[in-house]
Amino acid sequence: MPQDDEGMKRIWIATLLTAVSLTACMNLTVLKDEPVDFVSDVKPLLESRCLECHQQSYEFAGLNLETKALAMKGGRSGPVIVPGSPHQSLLYKVLLLGHNNPVAMPPTPERLEREHQQVLHDWIQQGAKWPDGVRLVPPQDWKKSRS
Numbered sequence: 001m002p003q004d005d006e007g008m009k010r011i012w013i014a015t016l017l018t019a020v021s022l023t024a025c026m027n028l029t030v031l032k033d034e035p036v037d038f039v040s041d042v043k044p045l046l047e048s049r050c051l052e053c054h055q056q057s058y059e060f061a062g063l064n065l066e067t068k069a070l071a072m073k074g075g076r077s078g079p080v081i082v083p084g085s086p087h088q089s090l091l092y093k094v095l096l097l098g099h100n101n102p103v104a105m106p107p108t109p110e111r112l113e114r115e116h117q118q119v120l121h122d123w124i125q126q127g128a129k130w131p132d133g134v135r136l137v138p139p140q141d142w143k144k145s146r147s
């Protein structure tokens with residue numbers, strides 16, 4: 001029957017479209033779930049963009065990100081990293097704030113690039129792993145630590 005053919009065609013098209021969009025979603029998920037490595041991905045990012053002001057000598061908002069213990073302790077508002085929940089983590093949320101917000105980080109006109117925001121997002125989402133003994137070096141001390 002011609003009408004049934006038409007119906008079959010529609011079902012086929014619908015199935016195909018679903019398959020295509022499912023594949024697209026899966027690709028996105030795979031990209032997002034790429035494991036983040038603290039030492040090669042997160043450490044240089046925090047050091048170059050955040051450590052200038054969040055370390056022993058300039059502990060703005062009481063937040064020192066030099067060691068795992070200090071970073072997990074957080075700042076004046078309490079913990080800033082909630083492993084597994086970037087959207088509950090102040091360390092990530094401040095990156096998304098608009099520039100007119102005084103707590104937008106970094107407070108300089110150069111905001112973090114989208115891909116760098118994503119690195120911190122994925123790092124927290126994946127449990128905020130920070131290998132024992134790895135210490136971040138503030139830019140002020142880069143020369144000293146290299147010599």
Ligand code: HEC
Pocket residue numbers: 046049050051052053054060061063074075076077078080090091092094102103105106107108112
């Ligand atoms: C130029 C200095 C500077 C840099 C660079 C900087 N911060 Fe800050 N940060 C501040 C200051 C100042 C405050 C307090 C802001 C306020 O409340 O007025 C602050 C506050 C914060 C807070 C809130 C802490 C709390 O407990 O309330 C977080 C989280 C934070 N910064 C994360 C970051 C991150 C992540 C980066 C890097 C992407 C960064 N900051 C880079 C100066 C800086």
